[in-house]
Amino acid sequence: MTSGATVWLTGLPSAGKTTIAHELAGRLREEGHRVEVLDGDEIREFLSAGLGFSREDRHANVQRIGFVAELLASNGVKALVPVIAPYADSREAVRKRHQQNGTAYLEVHVATPVDVCSVRDVKGLYAKQAAGELKGLTGVDDPYEEPESPDLRIESQHQTVQESAASVYALLSERGLL
Ligand SMILES: Nc1ncnc2c1ncn2[C@@H]1O[C@H](COP(=O)(O)OS(=O)(=O)O)[C@@H](OP(=O)(O)O)[C@H]1O
Numbered sequence: 001m002t003s004g005a006t007v008w009l010t011g012l013p014s015a016g017k018t019t020i021a022h023e024l025a026g027r028l029r030e031e032g033h034r035v036e037v038l039d040g041d042e043i044r045e046f047l048s049a050g051l052g053f054s055r056e057d058r059h060a061n062v063q064r065i066g067f068v069a070e071l072l073a074s075n076g077v078k079a080l081v082p083v084i085a086p087y088a089d090s091r092e093a094v095r096k097r098h099q100q101n102g103t104a105y106l107e108v109h110v111a112t113p114v115d116v117c118s119v120r121d122v123k124g125l126y127a128k129q130a131a132g133e134l135k136g137l138t139g140v141d142d143p144y145e146e147p148e149s150p151d152l153r154i155e156s157q158h159q160t161v162q163e164s165a166a167s168v169y170a171l172l173s174e175r176g177l178l
């Protein structure tokens with residue numbers, strides 16, 4: 001069985017988490033790895049249905065996703081997780097769960113600055129917040145606690161999608177996880 005691992009891509013809305021995860025997933029699948037992308041939006045429809053964006057709900061969401069990711073990773077799957085996870089203690093709890101089970105865990109900070117994210121505004125959330133139609137948007141009027149020592153930091157505003165995905169691929173390779 002090939003080595004499983006969780007790769008958590010944390011960052012602001014429109015930072016590039018989902019795009020990088022799918023680009024990397026394609027490359028890994030082509031090479032025969034088993035891969036799952038646990039996308040925040042999809043998870044919120046099912047596993048986290050009913051949860052909102054309060055601190056408590058975001059924490060619960062991140063713990064549930066961390067639980068599933070660890071199960072997958074401990075069974076040889078590369079679990080790619082493009083989920084904001086704005087709170088350091090939530091991310092730390094997920095890392096700990098992996099450590100306790102001896103499962104590889106990598107934290108990637110997609111560190112696109114908020115001014116770039118708000119121009120990209122893939123889902124129109126920044127515009128909605130500016131228009132007063134949405135409150136509690138991460139990085140604008142809700143907290144985002146930046147990772148202090150991520151395994152990798154990506155400046156997506158200076159790279160192509162392919163370059164960003166390649167840097168995560170290189171990290172997996174360096175850690176002996178491919
Ligand atoms: N208030 C607020 N703040 C942040 N994000 C918001 C909000 N409302 C909706 N969305 C959209 O929800 C998507 C999934 O969020 P996550 O599950 O990744 O968030 S969290 O980790 O639980 O904080 C998240 O997806 P991405 O844009 O892919 O990051 C947002 O598009």
Ligand SMILES: Nc1ncnc2c1ncn2[C@@H]1O[C@H](COP(=O)(O)OP(=O)(O)O)[C@@H](O)[C@H]1O
Pocket residue numbers: 011012013014015016017018019020082120122155156157159160161162164
């Ligand atoms: N280097 C890069 N990595 C990832 N996305 C990028 C990059 N450069 C530009 N983009 C664009 O930024 C947007 C990011 O959107 P998305 O992946 O949905 O963000 P998130 O999942 O973080 O909310 C996409 O339109 C993508 O094409």
